[in-house]
Amino acid sequence: MLKRFISKFKKSPADPRQAEIIARQDHDISRDNISENALKVLYRLKKANYEGYLVGGGVRDLLLGESPKDFDIVTDATPEEVHALFRNSRLIGRRFRLVHVVYGRDVIEVATMRGHHDNAKGKHQSKKSDSGMLLRDNVYGTIDEDAVRRDFTINALYYDINDFAVHSYAGGMQDLKKRRLRLIGDPATRYREDPVRMLRAIRFAAKLDFSIDAASASPIKELAPLLLDIPAARLFEEVLKLFMAGYAHKTFALLEQYQLFEQLFPHTQQCLNEHQHYRSLVNFALINSDQRVAQGKSLTPAFLYSVFLWPCLLETARTLREQGVPDVPAMHQAATEVISNQQAHTSIPKRFTIPMKEIWDLQRRLERRQPRQIDSIIGHSRFRAAYDFVLLREQNGEKLDNAGDWWTHYQQQNPDALYQKPERPKYNPRNRSRNRRDDGPHRISKGRSDRSGQGNRDHDDNPHRVSKGESNRSHDDGPHRISKRPRKPSRD
Numbered sequence: 001m002l003k004r005f006i007s008k009f010k011k012s013p014a015d016p017r018q019a020e021i022i023a024r025q026d027h028d029i030s031r032d033n034i035s036e037n038a039l040k041v042l043y044r045l046k047k048a049n050y051e052g053y054l055v056g057g058g059v060r061d062l063l064l065g066e067s068p069k070d071f072d073i074v075t076d077a078t079p080e081e082v083h084a085l086f087r088n089s090r091l092i093g094r095r096f097r098l099v100h101v102v103y104g105r106d107v108i109e110v111a112t113m114r115g116h117h118d119n120a121k122g123k124h125q126s127k128k129s130d131s132g133m134l135l136r137d138n139v140y141g142t143i144d145e146d147a148v149r150r151d152f153t154i155n156a157l158y159y160d161i162n163d164f165a166v167h168s169y170a171g172g173m174q175d176l177k178k179r180r181l182r183l184i185g186d187p188a189t190r191y192r193e194d195p196v197r198m199l200r201a202i203r204f205a206a207k208l209d210f211s212i213d214a215a216s217a218s219p220i221k222e223l224a225p226l227l228l229d230i231p232a233a234r235l236f237e238e239v240l241k242l243f244m245a246g247y248a249h250k251t252f253a254l255l256e257q258y259q260l261f262e263q264l265f266p267h268t269q270q271c272l273n274e275h276q277h278y279r280s281l282v283n284f285a286l287i288n289s290d291q292r293v294a295q296g297k298s299l300t301p302a303f304l305y306s307v308f309l310w311p312c313l314l315e316t317a318r319t320l321r322e323q324g325v326p327d328v329p330a331m332h333q334a335a336t337e338v339i340s341n342q343q344a345h346t347s348i349p350k351r352f353t354i355p356m357k358e359i360w361d362l363q364r365r366l367e368r369r370q371p372r373q374i375d376s377i378i379g380h381s382r383f384r385a386a387y388d389f390v391l392l393r394e395q396n397g398e399k400l401d402n403a404g405d406w407w408t409h410y411q412q413q414n415p416d417a418l419y420q421k422p423e424r425p426k427y428n429p430r431n432r433s434r435n436r437r438d439d440g441p442h443r444i445s446k447g448r449s450d451r452s453g454q455g456n457r458d459h460d461d462n463p464h465r466v467s468k469g470e471s472n473r474s475h476d477d478g479p480h481r482i483s484k485r486p487r488k489p490s491r492d
Contacts, residue, residue: 019144020173024164029062031164037103038071041086041110042161048085050077051113053143054159056150059166063157063176064208073110074146074158082110114149115141143167151190151197152204153182181205182213191219195226198260199238206251220258227263232347239264239346243304246293248286264346267338271311278311281396288392302355303385305348307392312338313360328364335360355382362386363393367403378410378417387411 031039038054045052052075061068075082082099083089089101089110099110116139143158147169150156154176156169166173170184181204183190183197191197198220205212227235242251255261262269272279285307292299316334321327335357339348348356358380365377366386377383391404411418 018169019147020168020171022166022168022173027063027166028065029059029159029164029166033062033067034058034159035071035106035108037101037106038073038108039161040103041073041101041108044085045073045075045077045082046161048077050075050081051143052161053167054161055157056155059157059159060154060176062159063166063173071108073108074113074143075110076113076140076142078112078140079110082112112140113143113146115139115145116148144169148184150184151194151200153184154204154210156184179208179210180213181208181210181216183216187216188219188223191223192226195223195230196234196238198224198227198258199242202251202254202258202260203242203245206247206254207245217258220260224259224263227260228345232343232345235264235346236348239304240301243286243289244293244299244301246290248289249283252282252286265308265342266345267312267341268308271315275311277396281310281392282307284395285392288388300352300355300385301348302352302359303388305342305352306356306359306385306389309338309342309356310360312341331360331364355385358382359386359389363389366390366407367400369403369406374410375417378407378414379419381419383419 034054038058042052042054052073054071055074056072058068058071077085079091079097079099082101083091086099086101088103089099092098092100097112101108101110147156147158147167150169153170153172156172157176158167158169159165160167171182175182181201183201201212201216201220204210242248242255252261255264256269268282272282285304289299289304313331313334316338317327317330320330320333325333339353339356342348359382362377362380362382363386365373367390380386387404387407390400390407394400394404
């Protein structure tokens with residue numbers, strides 16, 4: 001009876017607004033493992049009498065014994081107040097107003113604690129689309145309100161710099177121990193607010209080797225088409241996070257399981273469903289990519305996209321050949337069409353589309369191995385990527401007349417023939433004048449520089465073109481052409 005009476009005055013453990021405080025002696029997070037720049041931000045916020053917490057993935061990874069890639073901070077200071085506090089910061093975002101505090105290549109993201117949408121004072125603070133997607137979210141609140149606004153419970157973890165305790169909301173610490181991924185709030189509503197959360201669920205499940213809670217997983221297939229409302233540029237960034245972090249093969253399997261891959265690459269999914277050998281090619285490529293990341297080797301989005309769109313390229317080129325288009329023009333036209341169609345789903349910057357086309361174009365040349373083209377092929381800047389692509393195709397069972405082995409032996413016998421990336425000149429930020437060319441920013445032809453018999457002029461000479469009649473004029477006249485007409489006398 002007494003226990004029942006006391007329980008009425010206690011918050012339910014399931015209440016996401018109730019924080020579980022884990023004291024310093026009960027967790028393994030040490031400041032030695034936190035970015036020095038993140039600590040600078042936290043201590044400066046504290047000195048200015050603002051609250052500041054390390055939050056989200058950084059705290060999660062530290063508790064799991066891993067090294068976080070970045071550190072995010074949440075504070076009760078507004079973005080404008082944070083920006084005024086740090087000279088090395090910039091305001092970004094309109095949908096979600098944030099501050100980036102920049103320390104060289106290290107960027108610390110600082111967000112203001114979010115509040116509930118019911119507290120919004122107009123559409124400039126909070127706005128939703130007809131489908132329920134958040135178009136603007138700049139309602140500020142307390143740490144308890146901010147925790148409820150987080151997507152997953154394992155991200156509702158806050159590290160307090162004052163007493164070094166961890167604040168866990170919505171059962172985040174329990175889910176972390178059970179290796180379970182669970183959304184805060186109603187899953188369908190949270191996915192409608194931001195459909196990219198479905199991709200984040202897959203990414204975290206693959207990266208952390210967590211299971212997705214049944215209630216959080218059940219609406220994904222039905223709501224997957226909501227990704228079509230997300231800007232293609234944002235989805236391109238999500239694709240890079242999904243497939244370039246070292247767990248691409250498992251991510252691909254989960255995306256197909258929850259019917260999300262077809263929202264990102266619809267034509268590719270169609271080809272994979274109709275031809276299983278394309279699926280095995282993609283699997284081999286993703287396994288090899290994960291191995292490269294584990295070995296610390298580089299991986300380019302151009303190679304990743306060239307693999308994903310290769311089935312589309314072959315099927316489109318086959319259709320064009322059936323219409324009477326010659327083989328080589330069909331491949332070129334198909335490349336343009338395939339990339340253009342993909343741009344509607346995940347945008348691909350031009351710095352990647354050009355290498356993609358070069359990798360595809362080199363496939364035919366690597367197969368044929370014409371003697372007159374050998375030197376130009378192996379000296380091509382995309383040779384290595386194209387060569388790896390050939391090895392993948394042979395690994396997948398394609399008969400290419402042992403092209404992979406032939407090029408492997410040729411590289412071993414002619415190592416100097418490989419393309420060497422030119423070294424960039426060293427830049428000295430302390431003395432910009434030394435980094436400039438001595439002859440100024442404008443190009444001067446050789447004949448012009450020797451026209452007046454002064455081929456080795458001092459660097460103070462004007463770099464602009466000077467007329468023949470003015471070649472003997474003093475350099476104090478300045479860089480502009482001066483008329484020979486006498487100036488009119490003054491009326492004074």
